[in-house]
Amino acid sequence: MEGRTWNCGASLPLGSVASSLVEQKVELARLKDECGGLQTLLRNHHYIFMVEKGLVRLRVPGKDQPRNRKGKAPTDNSSRHKTKPCWHHHHHPHGCPLQDHLCN
Numbered sequence: 001m002e003g004r005t006w007n008c009g010a011s012l013p014l015g016s017v018a019s020s021l022v023e024q025k026v027e028l029a030r031l032k033d034e035c036g037g038l039q040t041l042l043r044n045h046h047y048i049f050m051v052e053k054g055l056v057r058l059r060v061p062g063k064d065q066p067r068n069r070k071g072k073a074p075t076d077n078s079s080r081h082k083t084k085p086c087w088h089h090h091h092h093p094h095g096c097p098l099q100d101h102l103c104n
Helices: 014-023 028-035 038-044 087-091
Strands: 049-052 055-058
Touching (some): 014 028, 038 049
Antiparallel strands (some): 049 055
């Protein structure tokens, strides 16, 4: 991303996201049955989304530290390696703000 700023978008209240899904005819009851609900779905996709204090937003690669299952930040990133393609690189309008070798 040379010369451009990466747009991370805004934080939205979970209620607003749920309302938008209902307007788009998504059955929240079915979502709850299949994966535990909207918040669980977003948290299960922690490599894309951050859910904090009732707000949801896109994770900023390189800035937001992923958490382990107990909610603690990992202490040693040297052993981490990329296990799947970068979601931001393929789906975000600006791609991933990190160089490929820095993105995990």
